[in-house]
Amino acid sequence: MKTYSIGEVAKELNLTVYTIRYYDKEGLIPFVERSESGVRLFKESDIAALNVIECLKASGMPIKEIKNFIDWCAEGDATLQQRYDMFMERKATVEAQMSELRKTMEVIEHKCLYYQTALEAGTEDIHKQENIAASIPGSR
Amino acid sequence: MKTYSIGEVAKELNLTVYTIRYYDKEGLIPFVERSESGVRLFKESDIAALNVIECLKASGMPIKEIKNFIDWCAEGDATLQQRYDMFMERKATVEAQMSELRKTMEVIEHKCLYYQTALEAGTEDIHKQENIAASIPGSR
DNA sequence: ATAAACCTTAGAGTTAACTCTAGGTCAAGC
DNA sequence: GCTTGACCTAGAGTTAACTCTAAGGTTTAT
Structure with a gap:
């Protein structure tokens, strides 16, 4: 082999x-x-x-926990339930990480737009002005 | 205030x-x-x-790089381009992390199924057997 | 047959991001 | 006035996951 x-x-x-x-x-x-x-x-x-x-x-699992899994593998069929539970738990934490990442992405994309607008205007003040204008009733 | x-x-x-x-x-x-x-x-x-x-x-940015961003913020409009570029780069790395996480998720889901089948059969051997059977032409 | 390029171990060093301790100040409530 | 609890700093300690060094053994290619 x-x-x-x-x-x-x-x-x-x-x-x-x-x-x-x-x-x-x-x-x-x-x-x-x-x-x-x-x-x-x-x-x-x-x-x-x-x-x-x-x-x-x-998936964010620390090495010591990965070792537990490896030990379970060596123990054979008696640990099938633990291993199944472990992967189901992993699935849940990865799902959580994905939704966390999506939130992070939203903020970052918002910041991209913010800076794009500021760049076009040549100044970050554009956002302050916008807010001030928007806060004055009947300003447009 | x-x-x-x-x-x-x-x-x-x-x-x-x-x-x-x-x-x-x-x-x-x-x-x-x-x-x-x-x-x-x-x-x-x-x-x-x-x-x-x-x-x-x-998004995985180390503290020292976050500090650069904070410093840029204090420097004002002269650093708008840097900050825009930074967020665009962040966007790219978060996208990469998401696709990485999706791949990870696929493997984990596959493992969940693997262990579910094994649990139902009471032994991990079910997967070895399956493969052997599948590899014999005309075995079904 | 010998040099280069692998491999081995034990153990020390590094890095990031906290996390805590010691020793102190301060403001509020009894 | 004094205790309690939250704040402060400087600096030491912790943890995870490497990362490397030293000293040596092995394999491979000329």
Whole structure:
């Protein structure tokens, strides 16, 4: 079976070798086998596992919690419920992050328009003037 | 004009007083005035500014870059272009984060289904079996 | 066969963003 | 007048997630 070195895996996943060794130290990839001389030999399935780890990380999960999941995986079918619950919870937090991001986006887009108008006018005062004008009844 | 104490502002924005003082130390809120005895007096507009800061933070901008923006604001109309460019760039990075999150969500949803099926079957092997069956031509 | 380019570990260092402590001031209520 | 609680500063401590260094072993290409 074909295997990959830590450097190859790092390049493929856009990680540093330091990061992968750090993950190993933290117990995220206990299943990676070694050559007789101690060199890590990554299988395709190990790379797939690292991709799942990256996904969990992207969802905001801290490394220690990812380790819990990895431990559960090693324990087999007895932990299926925990793992299911974990992914359902992840789904909820990612949904929350998305709605948070949408709110952030709204404010940013509003600011883009604000500065576009100000740039066109050559001054930020345009917005103050607008508000003053708008606040005087019958001003137009 | 009504003002608010750091404790009131912290409660309203769901921050700690430590965090707000830290922001002040980092130069994010140089416009907040003080009483004669040195107590911070937050105006409504200061709270609005903190909301913008929170928005930039939520967009992933580091505190030092937020400080650049605050400095630009103090410099007036000469920096309108920089500020416009900054928000346009923010918009792009938030869009990138959203598409990243969508990809993450897809993987997580896939995993939810995976574990749901496994739970129903009582074993994760169901997925291995499925693949083996699917790989044998004429097996159904 | 030897140099270059990998790999290994243990452990120290870095960075960002808080978070807290110590020691003090101040304003309000009893 | 004195206690209580909220404010102040300077600076130390924390945490997560890397990131790197030192010292050495291994593999590969000429």
